[in-house]
Amino acid sequence: MSDLSHHPCLALLADQILATKFVIPAATAQLLARPRLQHPELAPRVVLLCAPAGYGKTTLAASWAAASSTPVAWLSLDAGDNDPLRFLVHFIHAIQGQCAEFGKVMADMCALIPPPPISALMRPLVNLLCALPERLCIILDDLQLVTEPAVHEAIAFLVDHQPARLQLIFASRSEPPFSLARLRGQGQIVEYRGEDLRFSLPEVEAFCNEVMQLSLPPEQVSTLAERTEGWIVGLHLAAVALSHHHDKAAFVRTFTGDNRHVSDFLLDEVLHGLADETLNFLLQTSMLERFNAALCDAVTGRDDSHAVISEIERANLFIFRLDEQRLWYRYHHLFGALLESRLRAAAPSSVGLLHRRASKWFSENGFITEAVVHALAAPDHESAADLMETHHSELFSHGRMGSALAWSRQLPESVLAERPLLSMVCAWGYLYLDEMAELERHLCLVDKCLAGFHDAPFGGKERAMLGQLALLRGCQSAYQGHIDKGIAHFDEAQASLAPGRTLFRAAAVARGVFYFVSGRMEESQRLLEDNVLIRDATHNVQVPITAACALARSHLLRGRPLAAKQIYDKTIQALLVCGWQYLPACGMLHIGLGEVAYEMNELALAEQHLVRGVEMTAAGLQYVNAWGRVLLAKTRKELGKAAEAWDPQFEVLLLRYAGRLVVEIAPLSAVIAGYWLSLGKMDAVQLWSEAARLPLEPALAPGREAEYLVQARFFILAGRRSQALDLLERLWYPAVQGKRLAVMTEIQVLKAICLQKDGRSDEAMMVLQQGVSLAENTHLLRVFINEGEALSGMLKKLARGADYKSYVHTLLGHMGADAAQESAQTFERLPQLFSKKEKLVVSHIARGATNHEIAESLFISLNTLNSHVKKIYVKLGVNSRLQAAERLRQLGLAE
Secondary structure (H helix, E strand, O other): OOOOOOOOOOOOOOOOOOHHHHOOOOOOOOOOOOHHHOOOOOOOOEEEEEOOOOOOHHHHHHHHHHHOOOOEEEEEOOHHHHOHHHHHHHHHHHHHOOOOOOOHHHHHHOOOOOOOOHHHHHHHHHHHHHOOOOOEEEEEEOHHHOOOHHHHHHHHHHHHOOOOOEEEEEEEOOOOOOOOHHHHHOOOEEEEEHHHHOOOHHHHHHHHHHHOOOOOOHHHHHHHHHHHOOOHHHHHHHHHHHHOOOOHHHHHHOOOOOHHHHHHHHHHHHHHOOOHHHHHHHHHOOOOOOEOHHHHHHHHOOOOHHHHHHHHHHOOOOEEEOOOOOOOEEEOHHHHHHHHHHHHHHOHHHHHHHHHHHHHHHHHOOOHHHHHHHHHHOOOHHHHHHHHHHOHHHHOOOOOHHHHHHHHHOOOHHHHHOOHHHHHHHHHHHHHOOOHHHHHHHHHHHHHHOOOOOOOOOOOHHHHHHHHHHHHHHHHHHHHOOHHHHHHHHHHHHHHOOOOOHHHHHHHHHHHHHHHHOOOHHHHHHHHHOOOOHHHOOOOOHHHHHHHHHHHHHHHHOOOHHHHHHHHHHHHHHHHHHOOOOOHHHHHHHHHHHHHHHHOOOHHHHHHHHHHHHHHOOOOOHHHHHHHHHHHHHHHHHOOOHHHHOOHHHHHHHHHHOOOOOOOOOOHHHHHHHHHHHOOOHHHHHHHHHHHOOOOOOOOOOOOHHHHHHHHHHHHHOOOHHHHHHHHHHHHHHHHHOOOHHHHHHHHHHHHHHHHHOOOHHHHHHHHHHHHHHHOOOOOOHHHHOOOHHHHHHHHHHHOOOOOOHHHHHHHHHHOOOHHHHOOOHHHHHHHHOOHHHHHHHHHHHOOOOHHHHHHHHOOOHHHHHHHHHHHHHHHOOOOHHHHHHHHHHOOOOO
């Protein structure tokens, strides 16, 4: 089951959207004009600035943005952008600076629980970018700070599908997370590397003597250029130090070595000339990613930070303002890192205090993410835990689940043990990720905290927490395959939760799924129908989507695939109206539609839905995603794409669920084993059978019907036919009792094959005829088609019998077999196969008449004719006029 514990916030929090991330850094007075590095504004799709720290990448990109005639969206990346949806929200917000209405619905989608995977949002994002009214340049600065593979994949997708009117500029210390080969081959990228960005000798001379006004002779300029190798920040440090040094020649002679040594040496020189108060300010604020005067006052304990910051800015001490109002600043990354290193060496005991002060200020001013980060850095675990618990709805949403769980792992267990709500929230996260060991650890912590509150009054906080704990235990039981235990937990949950609230409805839907899996179809249907409406989902759409999927699959098992399709379609339409169509849970609906299309042998449509569903559920919904991937592999195999379906990593994923009962909508373990059987992997299925441990005596295990059907199929293929027949007989009565027509049909098909292999042909034909009669009005085809040659001969024999049914011909058509060649009575059976009107239409189709000609000849409307033609296609087992003509030719009916 998925995370059902949180309320989605439809408005993004103030601390998530940092306005300073979108401000183009202002040019400093010491900026050197560099005509040789002009912005290639029109030609390339991608511009890459890739060089180590201190080579002026940000400064150059900012100068391009300031001079560009094309609108520019700027995004300064940081470690927080490793949360994929935060990255996407920031990316969209950057563009909104130039196009205010861009991506508002998509940004809201990122705030929902469960959040959609970024992979599911990239295609619609590209479509939105294609619709921009004018050309746009987007600059992503400090790309090296983003290390999350999901974000890398999103950026690569954007580059691969980049609209023609969009230019991307990346500034990074390391190689970008996408291949450059194709862009280079197409001439669609311009690259500036360290050797391009470093100052040339004339630029060193201009910087020192024109910008910094040092009046250095040529030999000293040449020495500086040689020693720094044109490294811009090194030259800048040297220039600042030289401006306060009386003997410039001696200074130039005294330093040498690589960048790190140069920076250490020059930092000493720069800091040496500063007043003690200014130096202390720099050291005490060095651990701040960004700062303003009020924050610095709080951290340093002084009240004149505004004046100090202004003085530092005038002295050009590697400080950058982050907004036009001069409210927020940051240090040059290298300068800040060197200062922090100096602080830890000089006053290690002060570091924790400074972090605690920063955390307190950020918390009081609503910047919760930064407050938690500084509390953990202090380390002040109590404060960090208090912040996470108080603001759990925000911190565990907005695509930040991964960061929040990473923070929680830094907390000692003794701290978590005192905070049941925080432990509960973490438990939902680990359930969402199917990390059962961590889930159990946190549930045990909650159990201990609530041990004395089992008699708490209904409606109170403690009673509600007990209800949520019971719901979590029920969901845990789903992953452990304990049906009765899970239902008991849901009973307990609903007894403690307020009716009508999200968690109460979640418990009802979870119970409905358990009833569905255990074959209690009527009870399941009532619970699911009561909770299926999207408009009732005031907090969590996972609840009605899960209900819709379970309800649709119950219809499919009862032989009503069209009813199942209608539920899926109706739910998707309701989500579309609300703007929630990109939720990962919506991918469940597409996978369900793919399964329905597969069972009706509409393989191209099945592949289309399954590809979309797998893509949408890729991040987070692991169980459902695995189910979709198996169905997609099966579908592609039938489409003749076996090589594409084979994926060794996919096989490793399947081993996680093979033989494991998970009480979910889809019987993944059975689907996996069935897929392996279709590939002829008998050894793998043998291992699956041993892992599944399906009991045959004294009674069959509840909730494992699909696995038992695979086991019966395995028995047949292994020559253990008596065991197979016995097992199928025992499965029959529960299927009849539950009115699961699709299951009843599959049982009869397998029995017929088994009896035929056992030499009992008459019994086999009688059983198969019963199976065909059961399936005649269901539109379910794959249950027969999947058996191939083992069944086609028996179906041909049925087609020659006195009780011939048109559905047999439809099946043979879809299986590629030719019933007409097996029967000399085709014309005599034509009235049985088609109605009188359909027979007339068939005769015209056989002559090659067009629809207009047929309609005029028969005096009927085109709509009526199209209705007849669709029915004829179904009976012939075809999907087009060309296929129909060919089938009629094979039947000997074409002129």
